[in-house]
Amino acid sequence: MGRSYTLLFILVTILVLVAAATAQGNRGSSRGGGGRRPRVGYYGNRCRNVESIVASVVRAHVRSNPANAPGILRMHFHDCFVRGCDGSVLLAGNTSERTAVPNRSLRGFEAIEEAKARLEVACPRTVSCADILTLAAREAVVLTGGQGWRVPLGRLDGRISQASDVILPGPFDPVDKQKRDFAAKTLNTIDLVTLVGGHTIGTAGCGLVRGRFFNFNGTGQPDPSINPRFVPLVQNRCPLTGDASARVDLDDGSVGRFDTSFLRNVRSSRVVLQSDLVLWRDPETRAIIERLLGLRRPSLRFGTEFGKSMVKMSLIDVKTGSDGEIRRVCSRIN
Template identity: 90%
Template sequence: MGRGYNLLFILVTFLVLVAAVAAQGNSGSSRGGGQRPRVGFYGNSCRNVESIVASVVRQHVQSNPANAPGILRMHFHDCFVRGCDGSVLIAGNNTERTAGPNRSLRGFEAIEEAKTRLEAACPGIVSCADILTLAARDAVVLTGGQSWRVPLGRLDGRISQASDVILPGPNDAVDKQKRDFAAKTLNTLDLVTLVGGHTIGTAGCGLVRGRFFNFNGTGQPDPSIDPTFVPLVQARCPQAGDASARVDLDEGSAGRFDTSFLSKVRSNRVVLQSDLVLWNDPETRAIIERLLGLRRPSLRFGAEFGNSMVKMSLIEVKTGSDGEIRRVCSAIN
């Protein structure tokens, strides 16, 4: 009787342990074994994660529309430096946030608020990297863009250094842009499509003024710019004006996520040199034409943008023992 009881006890204990392991695996809280992000990762462990993030992003975009392009840009800057690990969110001296290209980033408060709400709903479950990835998608949707399914399950990085921030620049040639994107496993279609995200947002006058007043030291605007566009930008970015003032990347349509920006690349009415040169390269020009429906087979910009965002969101993600789930997004645990 005693021996049979012991065997039954051992069997029951074993089954309980198996069930616990299975539940942990389905909950989405486990990052063991180098598991890659996937759609539905959080399962029942934090089933409202997407609605909570979407609600917070909506509030912050409604209160300040500039948060939409700000969050989208922040996600790009995060993924291109040490991968999509939320390292751009960490505050402090000499962190990524302090680097020149990141000083104009905005939307940090939305990510922090979403984290606070998620910690209340499901503590220790959702990473800041996942919150930022979801928020970027939600920012696009709120400005009229197409939604996409977001793979989740990233961990947060523990390193954030200003010296690591090396990003594609506003004056880069097409070949350099292609190399930079290829280094992050992104192809030329991804390059053109993601640059199409400039349909929302602004650029600092200090970055663009040279092209409109003194291109290559000539004392004249860049001759490749549509001459009717030059005085519009000069008025918004006077030569002796504030370098930190902002000018729309998609003049007349900066708040709507659409193909308007790509049309302006075609007509040489864009403020960044790195955008304008995409029309001069046969490969990137052909992609723009396909995204605009001017060349067959045509491409649907909204769908392609979602596909490229998913690819970008999987750059060098942290899993297993490579990272952590931060308690607050602005500091490592």
């Protein structure tokens, strides 16, 4: 009887200690992540209006300059593919990610900073810049006619931002390299094609695309895989001796509208980036485009798939617990 009582006492003691440790861990995660992955409704009563505040600010900035919509969406992609979705692209500095060549044309930083300033008034030291950028990317899609999705929140901001870390999928990459780059970030080929479909809004610099339309691989001729009716349109917008910083639409005929027009243009070889055009030549990516366009069964709904892929991308290497912080200002660490 005495031995049984002793064993029971030890068992109860262990259970109490485990429960206490669990409770302490939960309290820690509510303050700084505690190793938990982001989730929908993370802020709860601590910041009820976080989504509406971000939406209001982004709406105003897109209204004043429509280029901010694709700019914010692209910024989110560039953030998540370098050191994970931690807002590191927002940090300023002489050697920060912002200074890397692919990031010099990013826009929309002012919208993120304004949203952060408003949230610091409404919910001081609560909402991370990484979460603000993720919410802003969804709002950019919705404001241009796309379908919304539920955004998991609870990321922390990273403390490191180095231009040398900025290695992104490039505009001349073949399909196999694109697949490898996305797979390295836990994204599959459906995610690749769907996220590239985000090129339905936005522009590219003439200096980036001009070679394909005037002197492909040193031939003195346009890329023969481009639709010949499309060639003179881009040549007129990006003349050989024109301004290299001038912009040309990524989605001819449907600029500023989040729809499947871009994917139809890929099918018709009417796109300006080589990395986009080659998606139609690869059997796997071509089949996915056909499914997104309803030309092959089982079909995929572009809006729904885009939201799913954005959620997957937004969870790449997120910072939680002691890995990060909640910045007071998005452009600098605390």
